[in-house]
Amino acid sequence: MLKWLNFPEWLPENASTFGEGVDNLFVLIYWITAIVFIAVMAVLIGFMIKYRFKEGRKADYIEGSTTLEITWTAVTTVIVFGLAMLSLPQWNRLKIPSQFPSSPDDVLVQVSGKQFNWDMTYPGPDGKLGTDDDLTLENQLHVPVNKVVHVKLTSEDVIHSFFLPNMRVKQDALPGRTIDVWFDATKVGKYEIPCAELCGFGHSGMLGYLNVHTDDAYAKWVEEAWK
Amino acid sequence: MNDHANESHDHHHEESFVSKYIFSLDHKMIGKQFLIYGLIMFIVGGGLALLFRWQLAWPDKPLPIIGVSQEYLDEGEVVSGADKMWEKWGEDDEENWFERTMHAGIIGPEFYNALFTMHATIMVFFVVVPLLVGAFGNFLIPLMIGTRDMAFPVLNMLSFWTSVLGAVIMMAGFLVPGGHAAAGWTGYAPLSSVPDFTGVYWGQNLWCIALIVMGVSSLMGSINYITTVINMRAPGMTYFRLPLVIWSLFIVAILLLLAFPVVASALALLLFDRMAGTSFFAAAGGGEPLLWQHLFWFFGHPEVYILILPGMGLASEMISVFSRKPIFGYKSMVWAMISIAFLSWVVWGHHMFQSGMNPALSMGFMTTTMLIAVPSAIKTFNWLGTLFRGSIRYTVPMLHSLAFVSMFVIGGLSGIYMANSPVDIHIHDTYYIVAHIHYVVFGGSVFALFGAIFYWFPKMFGRHMNATLGKIHFWLSFLAFNGVFFPMHILGVAGHRRRIHNPLDTDLRGPGGMEIQGINEFITICAFILGAAQIIMLVNVFWSMYKGRVAEQNPWHANTLEWQAPTPVPHGNFDQIPHVYHGPYEYSVPGADADWIPQTQADGEPSHGEPIPAGATAD
Ligand code: HEM
Numbered sequence: 116m117l118k119w120l121n122f123p124e125w126l127p128e129n130a131s132t133f134g135e136g137v138d139n140l141f142v143l144i145y146w147i148t149a150i151v152f153i154a155v156m157a158v159l160i161g162f163m164i165k166y167r168f169k170e171g172r173k174a175d176y177i178e179g180s181t182t183l184e185i186t187w188t189a190v191t192t193v194i195v196f197g198l199a200m201l202s203l204p205q206w207n208r209l210k211i212p213s214q215f216p217s218s219p220d221d222v223l224v225q226v227s228g229k230q231f232n233w234d235m236t237y238p239g240p241d242g243k244l245g246t247d248d249d250l251t252l253e254n255q256l257h258v259p260v261n262k263v264v265h266v267k268l269t270s271e272d273v274i275h276s277f278f279l280p281n282m283r284v285k286q287d288a289l290p291g292r293t294i295d296v297w298f299d300a301t302k303v304g305k306y307e308i309p310c311a312e313l314c315g316f317g318h319s320g321m322l323g324y325l326n327v328h329t330d331d332a333y334a335k336w337v338e339e340a341w342k
Numbered sequence: 343m344n345d346h347a348n349e350s351h352d353h354h355h356e357e358s359f360v361s362k363y364i365f366s367l368d369h370k371m372i373g374k375q376f377l378i379y380g381l382i383m384f385i386v387g388g389g390l391a392l393l394f395r396w397q398l399a400w401p402d403k404p405l406p407i408i409g410v411s412q413e414y415l416d417e418g419e420v421v422s423g424a425d426k427m428w429e430k431w432g433e434d435d436e437e438n439w440f441e442r443t444m445h446a447g448i449i450g451p452e453f454y455n456a457l458f459t460m461h462a463t464i465m466v467f468f469v470v471v472p473l474l475v476g477a478f479g480n481f482l483i484p485l486m487i488g489t490r491d492m493a494f495p496v497l498n499m500l501s502f503w504t505s506v507l508g509a510v511i512m513m514a515g516f517l518v519p520g521g522h523a524a525a526g527w528t529g530y531a532p533l534s535s536v537p538d539f540t541g542v543y544w545g546q547n548l549w550c551i552a553l554i555v556m557g558v559s560s561l562m563g564s565i566n567y568i569t570t571v572i573n574m575r576a577p578g579m580t581y582f583r584l585p586l587v588i589w590s591l592f593i594v595a596i597l598l599l600l601a602f603p604v605v606a607s608a609l610a611l612l613l614f615d616r617m618a619g620t621s622f623f624a625a626a627g628g629g630e631p632l633l634w635q636h637l638f639w640f641f642g643h644p645e646v647y648i649l650i651l652p653g654m655g656l657a658s659e660m661i662s663v664f665s666r667k668p669i670f671g672y673k674s675m676v677w678a679m680i681s682i683a684f685l686s687w688v689v690w691g692h693h694m695f696q697s698g699m700n701p702a703l704s705m706g707f708m709t710t711t712m713l714i715a716v717p718s719a720i721k722t723f724n725w726l727g728t729l730f731r732g733s734i735r736y737t738v739p740m741l742h743s744l745a746f747v748s749m750f751v752i753g754g755l756s757g758i759y760m761a762n763s764p765v766d767i768h769i770h771d772t773y774y775i776v777a778h779i780h781y782v783v784f785g786g787s788v789f790a791l792f793g794a795i796f797y798w799f800p801k802m803f804g805r806h807m808n809a810t811l812g813k814i815h816f817w818l819s820f821l822a823f824n825g826v827f828f829p830m831h832i833l834g835v836a837g838h839r840r841r842i843h844n845p846l847d848t849d850l851r852g853p854g855g856m857e858i859q860g861i862n863e864f865i866t867i868c869a870f871i872l873g874a875a876q877i878i879m880l881v882n883v884f885w886s887m888y889k890g891r892v893a894e895q896n897p898w899h900a901n902t903l904e905w906q907a908p909t910p911v912p913h914g915n916f917d918q919i920p921h922v923y924h925g926p927y928e929y930s931v932p933g934a935d936a937d938w939i940p941q942t943q944a945d946g947e948p949s950h951g952e953p954i955p956a957g958a959t960a961d
């Protein structure tokens with residue numbers, strides 16, 4: 116029974132460096148909201164039982180209480196502001212390009228959504244996109260483990276959304292624009308890349324795969340791919 | 343306050359059937375018209391949801407009854423009437439959209455997309471707004487502020503018939519070649535703006551046109567509400583003696599008035615893109631897809647508060663009456679609604695955290711969104727305060743109001759997760775949001791609405807609804823509602839995307855790698871129970887109109903003015919325009935001989951009634 120109420124347990128396995136930061140926020144909010152919910156329900160049900168109609172007892176005439184109003188306004192404001200402040204560093208780290216990590220070892224790839232596939236374009240040996248040695252694969256994203264991956268995200272037609280549940284990444288892909296996305300996978304494996312934004316009749320089946328390789332396996336894949 | 347209102351139009355004009363029931367100018371009749379119309383659209387919107395819930399639970403299986411039999415699927419053997427129908431239909435040469443998109447009674451992806459798009463469009467624009475704002479706004483405003491009718495009765499009548507026109511146009515979309523709009527109720531461009539991306543042509547155009555027409559109807563209504571509340575309050579009815587439901591409807595009218603022009607312009611641009619070759623939203627032609635989202639949500643967020651504020655107002659009335667206590671913190675309730683109204687203009691970006699809008703904006707939108715949770719929390723605490731030391735009567739309207747409070751709490755708390763932009767990264771566009779929406783709009787607004795129908799039915803139709811049926815309907819709905827929507831939270835956290843035709847397309851897993859399609863089946867079964875329960879409600883409404891127990895003038899011993907008017911309420915509402923001496927919630931005042939003091943009762947005047955007897959509270 117508890118399994119159905121324990122939201123954090125339902126998060127997909129996290130396999131990225133920043134995923135833990137996001138999950139921690141989720142867990143924090145989970146506990147705050149769970150406690151608030153239980154407290155409110157306890158009071159509600161308690162009052163419902165205690166103050167139910169009884170013969171001969173009249174309701175008390177109470178119009179309100181300024182102290183209480185001020186208290187609960189202030190407490191709620193502090194909690195929600197606190198949450199906003201706590202989440203700011205996470206957000207900046209994940210989404211603001213000027214704060215992305217960057218080193219020469221990083222991997223670069225272009226991902227382009229089109230009804231109803233993900234085109235993954237790799238820059239090839241020269242490390243530059245838009246040159247002759249680029250390689251485009253449909254729906255297969257290959258990256259090495261423990262390396263920062265920079266994604267240049269775009270779309271050819273409608274809006275799609277690049278969703279990596281296990282990396283805690285989601286970013287809409289917009290036609291006519293390129294958006295920078297990054298992640299750093301910490302676990303070798305094959306993960307799904309569904310499209311999360313309604314993009315037409317094939318939306319449901321629009322699915323790519325993220326293949327996170329060990330360094331050796333990745334080197335081997337590179338060798339095969341640009342043979 | 344307003345001399346004009348005092349000159350009663352006593353001269354009783356003869357009314358024909360048409361002027362009484364069809365093109366009626368009487369706010370009460372228009373309110374009832376909106377009620378019937380909203381309930382009919384509710385059946386349509388709910389039916390669509392049951393169709394796509396079937397597909398989600400048992401993907402690509404033929405629908406029961408209208409789908410083909412298993413034998414036909416396996417062997418091509420015609421054994422049922424449905425088999426015959428689809429076989430015959432398949433032989434027709436003519437291109438038929440239904441035939442193509444739900445061949446053999448299996449819901450195909452195009453049809454699926456049209457189904458959820460129209461479900462949400464109908465529920466938001468043609469059910470919740472007409473019922474909460476149209477039906478109750480019309481019926482309650484003049485009665486509760488103590489006047490004879492709306493400021494502009496003809497405009498009021500036009501508002502109703504314009505909205506019917508909107509509904510007819512919207513429904514026509516199901517019949518055009520290419521099928522109905524399939525870009526979601528949010529209609530994101532360029533999916534919605536370039537016909538080739540969906541294959542939908544007139545469906546989406548009609549969707550735009552119908553929404554514009556619907557908006558014109560809302561504009562007429564809101565101008566009327568605002569004028570009426572400002573100018574036509576009975577003598578003594580100051581702003582801070584207005585019942586909270588009137589405050590909520592007044593604020594909603596202002597929101598509608600300001601929000602509609604924005605979405606109307608957006609819809610017009612969308613139509614231009616589709617029909618006149620412009621590219622406001624198409625990047626290929628130099629347009630900006632995000633412009634649509636900004637315009638839509640600038641309207642859309644106030645719109646979601648348009649859906650909930652009247653529910654808050656209605657629930658406040660019922661909670662006070664059935665606790666026999668004043669609303670706790672009346673003024674802070676009013677200020678909370680006013681601040682929600684202001685804040686709702688500056689939070690729209692929370693729908694766009696992952697959209698590609700400048701990520702630096704998220705900080706601002708996250709803060710304003712978190713802030714809007716504060717007045718919501720204040721209202722909740724005040725409802726609890728109202729119950730405190732009350733004398734609570736568990737009538738059917740009260741059960742619904744308490745359900746409203748608890749479900750709204752869940753919806754508000756789930757909002758906090760999404761307001762937090764890093765957490766929203768994972769749950770955006772998943773079933774988590776579907777859960778949130780439904781906790782606030784169904785658990786919130788619709789439960790308040792059911793309670794309100796029950797509560798004001800005696801004044802509307804002069805008869806009571808049946809309490810036993812009411813309780814059965816309540817408990818079934820309440821349990822089935824939670825069975826449907828609570829599990830959606832965990833599906834969303836697991837990564838179940840919204841708006842997908844087949845959940846088996848991805849390999850979704852729960853804790854420990856468990857399969858989770860079973861949850862979808864459970865949800866669908868609960869959805870069918872929820873749907874079936876609504877039949878009880880409909881039977882109760884229509885049966886009670888003619889056969890219900892005849893109602894006395896003020897069966898709940900309530901203070902507000904509508905209960906001081908005779909039942910059935912005559913044309914012109916009051917024999918004499920009432921004079922208001924009190925706020926609306928003077929219940930259980932110490933020293934008074936009854937536990938209620940009507941707003942019309944002057945100090946020192948003898949009380950109008952006896953304390954409410956226990957037996958009378960059952961319904
Ligand atoms: C405590 C107050 C609330 C907060 C903090 C809140 C927060 C949010 C956020 C952040 C989203 C966007 C999530 C996303 O797309 O990732 C959202 C969506 C939504 N909210 Fe709320 N919300 C609150 C109350 C309400 C109320 C009262 C209603 C309506 C009655 C409502 C109706 C909706 C709807 C319909 C959507 C989904 C729109 C769509 O994408 O189709 N919310 N809410």
Ligand SMILES: [Cu+2]
Nearest residue numbers: 310312314318
């Ligand atoms: Cu998609």
Ligand SMILES: [Cu+2]
Nearest residue numbers: 643646692693
């Ligand atoms: Cu919003």
